[in-house]
Structures are given as structure tokens and as C-alpha cells.
Amino acid sequence: MSKRLVLLLVCPDQPGIVAHVSHFIFKRGGNIIDSDQHTDFETRTFFMRIEWEMKLNSSARKKLEPEVARFARRFQMKYELFDEDKPCRMAIFVSKQAHCLYDLLVRLKLEELHSNVELIVSNHLDLKSVASHFDIPFYYVPVSPDKKKQAEKRQLELLKRHQVNLIVLARYMQVLSPEFVKVYPNQMINIHHSFLPAFAGAKPYHQAYARGVKLIGATSHYVTEDLDEGPIIGQSVTRVSHRDRVEDLVRKGRDQEKVALAYAVKMHLEHRILAYENKTIVFE
């Protein structure tokens, strides 16, 4: 049985890493499909993504784990090893706005994105029919200011029950608590509707209109405890002019939001992102 594997790793830079990793794969009969690397010369840190094919039955697959762990220790690597035939289990959080949700679900249907969407969670009922059109379980978890804690408890239960390992906030209009965020480090992707760091916070299109900018955009990023401050994955912009009122910025911005969010989700699902010191390395 031929399997495809991806190894993502970070370690202090030193000679011999590529030689070692590629030799490790070669010795086990693997064929490298794709490989990309990056060295941060300021911090002398080495980053790598390597994808290969090899014949592996399930017992050989199990034996591989400690072997990778061994050379990882030697190079002081942090790493993750992924099986390409085990897609992510995704949850999508939404509120009332439909555009990002439709966009993701159509891309999944067309197999632009490879993932199982286990559930859609919303604090409103507006998008229930979209979920049912695409045959995805929809959970309505209302969030009132005084019962936020309870709502998050319910959300976390749902995520655990469905064994979710990627949460996509597709214009979900609630701020999640630091306790919630901690449970899914670098596993929650948000779309912010401005080209960060410009116009962080609320109503970015209104801010953009007031400032009279000639470009608006959107930013996809991992969610951290600091709102709108997480590692940026993708950014997209488009031109605007004095003719555009706030509602035009909102409309034009939607296209940027869709593109920036879909990009981030795709890169994450293909294990192409390494988050490091509040930045990302994206091996496109």
C-alpha cells in the first residue's frame, strides 16, 4: 500500500539536516514528491516541509513514528507527521453572513479543499438551510453576553464529540475567550475584514471609509488570545475609490474575504503552514 506522508519541522539550523532527512526517506524506499525549506538567518532557525510516497502497511506505519522521533531529538526538532489519506476534521463557525460559508462549502464540494466538515456551529439560525443543502450537521448555539461561558462549554463539547482538529471562523461575530482559544493552538483560522494591522477591531470597513483609503482588503490568520494579532496566513486587497460608499466596501470586501480565507484553509489542510513567533511560514 503506497502512502503519502508530510513532515513539517522546525529546528536550530546546522549543516546536514536536509541530507539526514532525505537519506532517512530514501533508505526506507520513499520517493520525495515535494520539498521546501526556509532558514531564518536572524534566529538561525531551520524550517522544512517534505512530502513523500512510500509503501507502508499499518505496522510499518506504526514503527515509523519512533524512528522519526529519534532523529527529531538529535536535531532538537519540533515536528508533525501527517498521513495525507487522513483528512482534517473541520468545524465551521458562522453567524448571519453567508458568503464565506457558501464559498468554503462549494470549494469542498468541488474538491478544491480536501477535508471532512463535521459540523457547522452558529449563534443564529439564518444559515441552517445552507448547512442542510450541503448535508452538514448544523448546531445552533446562541450566545448571550451573560451566558457566553455556557455557550463555549457547549461548543467545546460539540468539537470534542466530533473530534475536530480545525476550526474555521467564517465571519463568526463573537469573540472567543482565551480559555477556548488555548484548546486549539494554531488550529483556528479567522478571517478579519481588513488588511491588518490597519483597521483592527470593529467595523473595519467603516474605518476604511472614514480614512479614505484607496485599497481595502482581508486577512486570514490563526486565532490567538490577542484579538486580530495572531499569525497572518494570507492577505488580499482590491482597489476602491471615492465612489464607493461603506456598503460598496462591504460588498467588494466580501470577495477578498472569501479568497483570503479559502487560501488559508487550503494551505492548512495541505500542511503547508508553520506558525513561528507570531508569523507564518507558508510553503506554497
Added chain:
Amino acid sequence: MSKRLVLLLVCPDQPGIVAHVSHFIFKRGGNIIDSDQHTDFETRTFFMRIEWEMKLNSSARKKLEPEVARFARRFQMKYELFDEDKPCRMAIFVSKQAHCLYDLLVRLKLEELHSNVELIVSNHLDLKSVASHFDIPFYYVPVSPDKKKQAEKRQLELLKRHQVNLIVLARYMQVLSPEFVKVYPNQMINIHHSFLPAFAGAKPYHQAYARGVKLIGATSHYVTEDLDEGPIIGQSVTRVSHRDRVEDLVRKGRDQEKVALAYAVKMHLEHRILAYENKTIVFE
């Protein structure tokens, strides 16, 4: 003698403005070449740029002024009337960086921009040879922290002597005093090396690198007393990645600076910009 004129105007919105302006021109034998307008429905303000050709000798030209003033009063217009055959008299301020200066001077030479560059002013001698290659007077006005006032006095004298009506700060690395800025309202264009309002202030490329953005850009704007807060004219961005170090951002950013600055200068020279409440209307 056929002359080409441009009228730029702002006034409270009301029915009949276009009818009146276009009739005014028609009655005097003018032929409208180009016309663009904008209504800000929030503030009920009307903006217009109208360009036309008409036969005019110099005495008829003189008579035109009070006639325009009369209907301007009637509609409570602020306006400017330009003769296309009288190009702007431009000064370029530079420090050590050559790219924007070369870019502007080549565009002027190729007649992409129509203006007379009366002088180049610099606080360094590095770019003197560029000025002489393009046959433009170069003035060295050193600026030390304690003699800034004197330097500005000298600069203002030069600008007056050359009857300058547009000052382009082509990566001029000194902040001009509010007193200086006041002399040339909406007649000084600066290029800031970030997509404002992100990364205002010093060292924007270092800020962008530290934040890990995936886009960098440049912003051209009129200079006001508040640094980096003036009305934005043009913005330009380009993609960057984790591979780009600060020096790569600087290099990639230069192309955006050149484009955003040249765009602003071109729009200004063609009398296509109306600055209004810290925004611009650009009639492209």
C-alpha cells in the same frame, strides 16, 4: 487660438448644477472634452471636474474669470480654473535615495508627466549628478536639528523665487514644520512607504517584517500638519512571503513607491484631484 481649460469645483448639491455649467460652456462656443462628477450623499456635497476646448484670445480669457466667479457665487462653489497650456512649476525634494527621483525625471522626459521641474532640493549631495544629467538646478540645503528653521527659510525662498506651485517629496527624509506645510495646502505630495494607516511613522518596512504581513505597499498623499495623516491619493501593494527579509521588503517596496508617487503626481498635474475633509476625490 483654441485653448483647453479645466474647472474643478465643490459645492452643496442641488438640481441644475450640471445643466448650468454645461450650458455656460456651450454658450461660449466651448466643446466639452471630458466631464466627471461625484455626489457625497452623506454631506450632500457635489464635486465636478470638467475639461473643455474653446477659442479664446487673452482678453476673452481675462473676461472669463469674473463670469465663472459669478455663477460660482450663485451655487456657493469653491473652484479652481486651470489653463492646460500652463503647466505646474514643480520642485522635487530628495535626500539620498535615488529611485523615486529617477522615476519621476524619466517620466517627465518621456512626457508621461507634463510639468516644468524648476529645481531639486536636497539635504545631501548624493543626487546632484542625477539632477545635472537631467539638466535641472540642484540646491543643497543641509538640515541639522538645531538649524532646521533656517533651512526651511532657505527652502521657502527658493520655492518662491522659482514660483513653485507643486512640491513633491520623493523620499525626502526630513519632517517639515507645520509653518512650512501651511504655505502649500494640497500642493505638497509625499510618498510614505507603507499602505497607510498600517505602519505610519518610522521604518515601516521593519514594522511590516516584524508583524509578518503578506503584503507591503506604499501610499501617496497630500502633506498636512499631521504626519502620515494627510488625504490619501494613491496606494499600491505587492505580495511578500516569509522568504523576504527586511532588505527584500525595501527593494520590493521601491517599485510600489515609484508607482504610487508617479500616479499621484500625474493626477495632480492633470487637475484631477479634489481634496475634501481629509479624503481625495480622484477623477481618473
Added chain:
Amino acid sequence: MSKRLVLLLVCPDQPGIVAHVSHFIFKRGGNIIDSDQHTDFETRTFFMRIEWEMKLNSSARKKLEPEVARFARRFQMKYELFDEDKPCRMAIFVSKQAHCLYDLLVRLKLEELHSNVELIVSNHLDLKSVASHFDIPFYYVPVSPDKKKQAEKRQLELLKRHQVNLIVLARYMQVLSPEFVKVYPNQMINIHHSFLPAFAGAKPYHQAYARGVKLIGATSHYVTEDLDEGPIIGQSVTRVSHRDRVEDLVRKGRDQEKVALAYAVKMHLEHRILAYENKTIVFE
């Protein structure tokens, strides 16, 4: 009752047109909301789009028609007069590909586009469920090479019965006959999946791959008898690299197709397009 009207016109250039049109509106108590014009100096042709509000009951509306016709004759104008409160009646033709259809229907639902979609016509059954999710009548009209004529007859009947005045070919994979095309001049919009005139004809992404281009794109245009030769309305491109296989070009191209098609439909629905000598003037 305040109504919003749009007049689109083409005529030989001469002094006084703007004055006349704007005076015509002013005299009837109209207030111009937006106005744009263009002069082609080669052919001395004048183009204009003017949008205004005026109080009009239905009998005054009827009287307006011959008045407009009168001054149109005087200036030898071709023109169309639209009531903004009467949206287009659109038909969408599709085959098996879902992305453009979803994109249009979501935009309509979000009111980015203002139109009534009367029906969806397809030569396949694949997208029937999409139509029903959005509550739009779906008609299955199979097209076999030998029965194409019959199929077109059936399609034309459907279009007439639904009083359609805009047909959008959203990746409809059948070529329509010249007889069909003639019925809807400048009322059929197609999306071609290349930046025309490059890669006209079949399988443009394969052609692009074979040529090794670094950009791919999409072109929306009015349909004329000559395939892929109609007046271009919008074009959109994106970068590709040697890493992209044909299937990646197809995937990346979809985003361009969606954007270029939605742009064209929006411009048409807002009566912003004048087709003229196989080109378009788009008053954005």
C-alpha cells in the same frame, strides 16, 4: 412617486449635448445622481450614461418617452431609457460546472446583483438541486448534436415565455447557433476561461499549460456570432507557476471566471455598458 431613471446614449459628437441632456432633466425637476461620458476622438462619437431621480406618476412616465425620442432624433442618438425599479429578467444557462452558478446565485441572494432570475436552463441534470435550493425554476433541455435545432427552439420558447432580457452563460458548454444569438443582441453574456484573445477555442487551460504562461485569466463578453470574438466586458487574471498542473490552472481559473462573470453581469444590470463596434464602454 420618486423614480430613478438611466439613459444610455450614443451619438455623433458635437457641442451642446451635455448641456441639452442635463437641461432636459433639470427642467422636469430631475436631480442627476450620476453622469459619465466618453468621446471617441477617432470616430468623433459621443457616449453617455446619466442617472437621475424625478417625481413621476405613470402618465408622466409615458409622456417622457416621446420627449426623449424627440431630442434623440435631433442629435441622431441611439439610446435606451431604463427604469431602475424594473429589474432585468435573467436566465442562466449551465452545464455541469457549479462554481459560476453558485457564485451568481449567492450574489443575487445577498443583493450584490439586482435581478430576477426567472429560470435556469441546462443540458444536464447535475445542477437541478442547486436551482431548487435557491428556489428557481430549472429546465432540463438536453442537447444532442443531431437535435440541436430542436433544443434551441425549446430554449427560445422558455426564454420568451419568461420574458427574459438577459441570458448569462455560466460555463454553458454548448455553442449557440447564429440564429439564436441574433435574437438577443448584447443581451447574452458569456464567460470564457482565458484572457482573450489568448487561448480562444476549446480547452484554454490545457493551451495555457502547454505554452507555459505565468498568468491565466478569464474574460466575460457579449456573445456574437463569432465564437470568443464578442465585445469584451471584463477580464481577470492571476499568477501561476511551473508548479501548477492543468488541474491547478482549472482550479485557480475558477476564481477568475467567477469574478469576471459577476462583474459583467453587475455592470449590465446597472445599465453601465455600451457595446460599440465590437468593444464596450463600461461606465464603472
Added chain:
Amino acid sequence: MSKRLVLLLVCPDQPGIVAHVSHFIFKRGGNIIDSDQHTDFETRTFFMRIEWEMKLNSSARKKLEPEVARFARRFQMKYELFDEDKPCRMAIFVSKQAHCLYDLLVRLKLEELHSNVELIVSNHLDLKSVASHFDIPFYYVPVSPDKKKQAEKRQLELLKRHQVNLIVLARYMQVLSPEFVKVYPNQMINIHHSFLPAFAGAKPYHQAYARGVKLIGATSHYVTEDLDEGPIIGQSVTRVSHRDRVEDLVRKGRDQEKVALAYAVKMHLEHRILAYENKTIVFE
């Protein structure tokens, strides 16, 4: 003495190539700075660029050559080995247009590009003063239809005398003969002023205007015997509208030409391009 080397290679795909190459470098004390690879799965061809630093005196450098040759034979590699401290020796061919020449020379001066420009060759005298401003030898080689052969002989002599290994055609308006082209395979870069394959041949901006496209662009490519058919390196586009006359397309196109040409030259100088079957792999 620490030296930086780049190896560019193409060979049939097989397991073990990366392991072998990286081990080869590691054994000799080299540290890999950057590495990128690509596999064309259709033709089962493997491409790689690897850049590393190692301590090397000149005798060790000499010994390296046969060692690389040995493993290259084993994997049936075509390869080139470059010393980063030996910059290319460039010639720039121009006619009358100044924009690409200025652009390249300013980038060289600012060290965006690392190369020695040995000479500028032109069939006109217009740009002689530009050459002298940048202190580069200028050779005037007029080309008349009947004496083209002689002119090319003279050009080839100049190129040989200056040991040129990269020729940049910066809007050089003469077609070079197949005999000339053959002397510098994948060592001549041209800028064509359209997004190829659209508007190949003469007067592309006129063609674009006639067709009414909404985008214009430029394409940099290696020169082959078939005019405008060589492997594409970079492409750049910008939006145009019905307002743009041919002269506006020419002006807007210049910016695209500069960018697309500078990109190609930079990629070539950094040994990032592999030309293969009329396409390029560009390891950005």
C-alpha cells in the same frame, strides 16, 4: 575562504537524488542556504536548484568540478555550477526607447541586480548620454536592412571581446537572425510588450486597442529562433479601460515592461531559471 555556490540541475526522476546531492554537500562541509525542487510527473523529470556555502580555496574549487561531474553522470543530469562571486557579464541592446534601459541601470546602481554591464549596444545614438551618465561603454551599430549581416557580425565581435554571457534586449527593435540567436541559447532575454501569446508580432498595443481588451501586459522570455515563441519567464498586466487611447496603452504598458523585464533579469542573474521544453521553471 567561504564561497557561495549554486547548482542548477535537470535529470530523470528517481528516488535518492535529494539525499545524494545534500549528502555530497554535507560531506564537504557545505551548509545549504536554499534549496528548491520540482518534479514534472508527466515526463518524470526532476529539477533542482541548490545554493550552499562552503570553505574552498581555488585548488579545492577546481577539484569540485570533476566530483560534481561524476555524480551528474550517475543520475544522467544536465547541470550548471555557478560561483556567486562571479557575476554575469551583461550586454544591453537598445534602440530609441529609454524606459527599460533607465530602469535596469538604476536597479543595478541600487544593487537590486548584481551584474557587470559590460556594454550597451544600439542601432541609434539617442541613448548614448544615458550610457555615459552611468559610465558604461556605448557602441553604436547601425542596422540597415541590407547590411544586417554585417551589423550582427560586429555585434558578435563586441560581445565576444567583452566576454558577455547575458544579453538583455531592452526594447531593441531589430529582429536577430537565427544564427545570432544560436550563439547564446537561454542567454538572451527579451521583453515583448503584450501578455503573450496574445498580440504576438508588431504593434501589440495597437492590436490590444483594436480588440478592446480590458488588460494589457508585458512578457519577458528567452529568445529563440521563433519570434515571440521562446520560454516565458515573467508576465505582468495592468487594467485599462475605454478611456485609454493607444498612447495611454503605450504609457501604461511601459510600467509592465519594466517590471517584467527586471524580474526576468534578476531571476537569471541569481541562477533561478531552468528552461525546459519551451517553458521555464523559475525557483523564486
